[in-house]
Amino acid sequence: MIEISSDVIRGYNDTMILYILRNAPSYGYEISKNIKSMTEGKYIIKETTLYSAFTRMEKNGFIEAFSGEEDRRTYYRITDAGRKFYDEKCDEWELTKEVVEKFIAKKGEISDSTEENDQNDQNDQKDQNDQNEKV
Amino acid sequence: MIEISSDVIRGYNDTMILYILRNAPSYGYEISKNIKSMTEGKYIIKETTLYSAFTRMEKNGFIEAFSGEEDRRTYYRITDAGRKFYDEKCDEWELTKEVVEKFIAKKGEISDSTEENDQNDQNDQKDQNDQNEKV
């Protein structure tokens, strides 16, 4: 069973939380359940990760805390700055995906000759850099 | 200009390095140039990040160091364990992508009514969890 390591998801926990808060204010436990169900159990955010994300994002002005009137929960709502940050993270994700996927071998796509071609491509690009860009 | 934050790419620097070493042994400077040219300058790995990745991956048995005979460079080659680790990282990437993209708003896809529907979907799933999974 493949597991998502914390290093990989790092930097996107905030984005996930903000995604949920974009629709409606919520609180810790509900958000964690939402993340779990939305990913069909593939990703379960740790409690400490979640609550420390709240503290951090409140400090950064991305979310605001308020108390529920009929319960003892601490609710959070997203701010305009939070929406802006979320949008930027979405753009960043597209770029990250593009970059990382250049280094990912899709299953069934690799043959020996293909690998050799890949290597040649890399060298070609490197040589171009040496000549043109003076890296 | 969007920049890729280190938190986001964290956990994939090793994968990028291993991708290059899968084709042929290489050394620090060449690898960093390869990463830059392969991503068209969109991602430039920091020297310290690169060399600390070498140390870590050698300790983990994913790569092996050897000296170039005609130069003073330290070359690295990938091991079988390194290839296995790389393959696992590729599988993990597919899963990570699937998970993260559930929380990413694609441009032009969002309307007010759609957002409300999203919210309803989340609540439906949450309620199902409450009843079935006893989260």
Add this chain to the structure above:
DNA sequence: TGACATTGCAACGTCTGTCGTAGTACATCT
């Protein structure tokens, strides 16, 4: 009624990958 699970949160310390800064040494170019 009593035991146990769930809900909801806070505090504390640790770990790890990244990165800023700095330094060394040799080569090449102008």
Add this chain to the structure above:
DNA sequence: AGATGTACTACGACAGACGTTGCAATGTCA
């Protein structure tokens, strides 16, 4: 001779994630 490029190494700081613990209210089931 000085600037720039190549090829590393060492050190320390930082930040996000997470393990652990604790605690209090509520729900559930026997």
